[in-house]
Amino acid sequence: MKVVVLAGGVGGAKLADGLAATLPDEEITVVVNTGDDFEHLGLHISPDLDTVVYTLAGVANPETGWGRAGDTWNFLETLRSLGGPDWFRLGDKDLALHAERTRLLAEGWSLSDVTAHVAQALGVGPRVLPMTNDRVGTVVETADGPLPFQEYFVARGCEPAVVGFRFEGAAAARPAPGVLEAIGEADRVIFAPSNPWVSIDPILAVPGIRGALSAKTVVAVSPIVGGRAIRGPAAKMFSDLGIQPSAEAVAVHFREVLKGIVIDEADADQEAGIRQLGLDVRVTATVMKTSADRRRLADEVILFASSPAAG
Amino acid sequence: MKVVVLAGGVGGAKLADGLAATLPDEEITVVVNTGDDFEHLGLHISPDLDTVVYTLAGVANPETGWGRAGDTWNFLETLRSLGGPDWFRLGDKDLALHAERTRLLAEGWSLSDVTAHVAQALGVGPRVLPMTNDRVGTVVETADGPLPFQEYFVARGCEPAVVGFRFEGAAAARPAPGVLEAIGEADRVIFAPSNPWVSIDPILAVPGIRGALSAKTVVAVSPIVGGRAIRGPAAKMFSDLGIQPSAEAVAVHFREVLKGIVIDEADADQEAGIRQLGLDVRVTATVMKTSADRRRLADEVILFASSPAAG
Numbered sequence: 001m002k003v004v005v006l007a008g009g010v011g012g013a014k015l016a017d018g019l020a021a022t023l024p025d026e027e028i029t030v031v032v033n034t035g036d037d038f039e040h041l042g043l044h045i046s047p048d049l050d051t052v053v054y055t056l057a058g059v060a061n062p063e064t065g066w067g068r069a070g071d072t073w074n075f076l077e078t079l080r081s082l083g084g085p086d087w088f089r090l091g092d093k094d095l096a097l098h099a100e101r102t103r104l105l106a107e108g109w110s111l112s113d114v115t116a117h118v119a120q121a122l123g124v125g126p127r128v129l130p131m132t133n134d135r136v137g138t139v140v141e142t143a144d145g146p147l148p149f150q151e152y153f154v155a156r157g158c159e160p161a162v163v164g165f166r167f168e169g170a171a172a173a174r175p176a177p178g179v180l181e182a183i184g185e186a187d188r189v190i191f192a193p194s195n196p197w198v199s200i201d202p203i204l205a206v207p208g209i210r211g212a213l214s215a216k217t218v219v220a221v222s223p224i225v226g227g228r229a230i231r232g233p234a235a236k237m238f239s240d241l242g243i244q245p246s247a248e249a250v251a252v253h254f255r256e257v258l259k260g261i262v263i264d265e266a267d268a269d270q271e272a273g274i275r276q277l278g279l280d281v282r283v284t285a286t287v288m289k290t291s292a293d294r295r296r297l298a299d300e301v302i303l304f305a306s307s308p309a310a311g
Numbered sequence: 312m313k314v315v316v317l318a319g320g321v322g323g324a325k326l327a328d329g330l331a332a333t334l335p336d337e338e339i340t341v342v343v344n345t346g347d348d349f350e351h352l353g354l355h356i357s358p359d360l361d362t363v364v365y366t367l368a369g370v371a372n373p374e375t376g377w378g379r380a381g382d383t384w385n386f387l388e389t390l391r392s393l394g395g396p397d398w399f400r401l402g403d404k405d406l407a408l409h410a411e412r413t414r415l416l417a418e419g420w421s422l423s424d425v426t427a428h429v430a431q432a433l434g435v436g437p438r439v440l441p442m443t444n445d446r447v448g449t450v451v452e453t454a455d456g457p458l459p460f461q462e463y464f465v466a467r468g469c470e471p472a473v474v475g476f477r478f479e480g481a482a483a484a485r486p487a488p489g490v491l492e493a494i495g496e497a498d499r500v501i502f503a504p505s506n507p508w509v510s511i512d513p514i515l516a517v518p519g520i521r522g523a524l525s526a527k528t529v530v531a532v533s534p535i536v537g538g539r540a541i542r543g544p545a546a547k548m549f550s551d552l553g554i555q556p557s558a559e560a561v562a563v564h565f566r567e568v569l570k571g572i573v574i575d576e577a578d579a580d581q582e583a584g585i586r587q588l589g590l591d592v593r594v595t596a597t598v599m600k601t602s603a604d605r606r607r608l609a610d611e612v613i614l615f616a617s618s619p620a621a622g
Binding site: 041042043068071072074075076077078079081082083084085091092093095096097099100102103106117118121122 | 389402411429
């Protein structure tokens with residue numbers, strides 16, 4: 001069964017890792033948000049692509065979810081001692097990927113070629129594609145004015161109240177090579193438990209992707225569990241926008257593209273309401289703490305996506 | 312006694328360090344070759360400036376002469392595993408300086424402002440100035456064609472036979488702010504035991520510097536001892552150009568600007584020949600292995616430069 005996973009960072013990476021433990025590598029394509037990509041110290045940084053690639057390569061830092069296991073911080077500590085900007089945490093090993101990507105992009109490589117090259121060097125099996133090779137920048141509209149995503153997320157700690165989102169450059173962006181083909185060939189498309197507003201929506205904002213999904217069976221895994229995000233600002237974003245954060249709110253957000261949604265046992269009481277939206281629902285344990293959790297959730301998601309109701 | 316030292320990398324850094332142990336910081340200005348500066352991985356790297364600053368800050372790697380003591384190599388090893396260019400040895404701490412310099416230059420800072428900022432952050436006392444804030448690139452003309460200095464030096468291991476040198480951009484370069492003033496105020500100017508061809512000559516190629524020296528008492532320390540360079544390709548460069556490498560050859564090379572030269576005891580037999588060039592000579596131990604060596608040589612150089620014959 002061929003699957004395409006739309007993914008942001010940690011949640012998407014974990015689910016993709018679970019799928020890779022279940023399905024043959026060649027049946028998995030992960031399409032990753034690049035709206036958080038930014039330039040820092042002259043380096044092109046792709047936080048979500050890196051988290052997905054590191055996780056699938058088995059070299060991700062298990063404590064942080066981002067960056068590499070066993071990394072060191074001599075670069076960052078020295079940068080700080082020189083008065084340089086230390087707000088973005090760059091490990092010494094992690095930095096090498098940013099430098100090499102920046103170098104290859106400057107040589108004219110596309111982001112998808114760089115990603116494939118890095119994935120191969122790190123021994124990643126499933127195909128990992130950026131949503132686009134064009135520049136799309138997520139801007140968080142806040143009470144303090146518009147903020148580029150990393151500034152909102154890292155520098156401001158998600159503190160300013162969100163009033164909306166903008167994906168700069170999206171209208172002119174093209175899906176990266178292989179994205180529409182993978183969706184076209186996919187038996188199922190899965191929205192990973194990633195932030196709806198700033199991980200999945202930027203992917204859907206790339207012209208052609210939403211349309212390609214309309215012919216597909218699409219299921220989501222809710223990133224909101226018990227009214228909270230497993231990690232990151234998704235719940236706060238719902239709240240700031242005047243929406244009670246819940247699995248049901250995620251279902252409402254994506255109702256036009258989804259056939260079904262996987263929600264956590266903690267949210268079982270929302271099943272009926274979601275079914276009233278016309279969506280199928282699977283209730284299961286969705287929090288991925290261990291490798292076994294990842295695989296079990298992946299199995300559940302595949303079973304659910306293959307069931308007659310969702311399909 | 313105010314001194315200006317013209318310096319390349321390790322030899323210049325060590326002599327400057329010896330001078331800093333002898334003279335008050337405010338009496339020392341080190342004017343450093345930037346002809347070896349280059350772009351690598353998008354970073355502006357200034358090898359000689361860094362060696363001088365690290366040495367004066369007491370954080371230089373005592374084994375290599377370049378880079379920082381106790382540095383780690385996680386960046387470089389990871390870069391290599393990704394198939395990236397690993398021919399230039401970049402330690403994790405060292406990298407932070409290149410990144411911060413690159414960032415500040417991109418913000419519009421001059422190289423001399425960056426250098427002053429870094430020197431202050433690292434607690435360096437003497438003033439360290441790049442020879443110019445303009446781009447001057449040392450090109451080594453070889454039997455294999457012209458090679459940018461770093462490619463000749465690091466990537467090609469100084470192997471191609473040298474037929475000449477070119478300092479691209481030098482004709483249009485201006486001395487960095489403070490360079491001509493420091494020379495004008497100096498009681499003595501010292502050529503460090505640095506490579507005449509690719510460390511001192513690029514400095515002299517910046518319009519205005521050679522002229523400013525003509526009014527000054529200038530003494531050199533020979534980087535050639537016993538027919539060999541203490542380090543680096545200086546001796547091979549002399550040989551490739553058909554000149555027997557010797558302290559006397561260094562004296563001949565600089566005879567128009569020098570009043571005197573400090574040569575090693577190993578070369579005492581060359582004293583008479585150098586005196587016939589009209590230069591004063593001091594014979595002493597010039598190889599700096601320890602901090603005490605640096606200071607002793609600095610004391611000797613100052614005494615020599617202050618002596619009536621040299622002055």
